[in-house]
Amino acid sequence: MANPSEKDLAYIQRAEAMAWPDLTALWELIKAGNTPGWENGKAFEHLVIRAFKLNGLEAEYPYDVPPGGKPIEQIDGLVHLHSHTFLIECKDRAGVDIVAIAKLRHQLLRRPETTLGCVFAAGEFTEPALIITDLTVPHRILLWSVLDIEECLAQQNFAAVLLTKYRHLCKYGLTDHSLNYKKHEV
Numbered sequence: 001m002a003n004p005s006e007k008d009l010a011y012i013q014r015a016e017a018m019a020w021p022d023l024t025a026l027w028e029l030i031k032a033g034n035t036p037g038w039e040n041g042k043a044f045e046h047l048v049i050r051a052f053k054l055n056g057l058e059a060e061y062p063y064d065v066p067p068g069g070k071p072i073e074q075i076d077g078l079v080h081l082h083s084h085t086f087l088i089e090c091k092d093r094a095g096v097d098i099v100a101i102a103k104l105r106h107q108l109l110r111r112p113e114t115t116l117g118c119v120f121a122a123g124e125f126t127e128p129a130l131i132i133t134d135l136t137v138p139h140r141i142l143l144w145s146v147l148d149i150e151e152c153l154a155q156q157n158f159a160a161v162l163l164t165k166y167r168h169l170c171k172y173g174l175t176d177h178s179l180n181y182k183k184h185e186v
Helices: 006-016 020-032 042-054 098-109 127-135 146-155 158-172
Strands: 058-060 063-065 073-075 077-081 084-091 116-121 141-144
Touching: 006 042, 020 042, 020 146, 042 058, 042 077, 042 084, 042 158, 077 158, 084 098, 098 116, 098 127, 098 141, 127 141, 141 158, 146 158
Parallel strands: 084 116, 116 141
Antiparallel strands: 058 077, 063 073, 077 084
16 A cells, blocks of 8 residues: 555554454444444455455555545455455445445456456345346456355455355356355255
């Protein structure tokens, strides 16, 4: 991150000091809507990035584009998994709608076609958000709901779920949150 503010640096230092139990405790505060010492949404953004970093992935905390200039967009994070790059969008509220999907889609259009996106929601996605994600091609956005996040925190493994979600998107052409997607246990 180029030229982070003192507040941004403090958030990063705070997140970097967290281990899995700390992230789980922070998640409970996020769900309760009570994150003292964090601006709105910042705790969730930093939780997600720190979790990927704990899994050994290269990841970047929130940053502005362009760096050091008048921001035209704010990216909630960036994660590299093998040769794949994922832009991160986090929403720490219920009823995540198509605006979050459209925002991330627009950000992806400005980047190489191989860049994918992930929308993390501390609540559920609205039905229109799910539909627009399925119908907008090419499919470049993976959705992460409360159940996904809680599973990842319990397993202490965000990287494995990211890889599984990516493979399912490639195999079925649907996100695992699609209204048409049915999980089949093997």
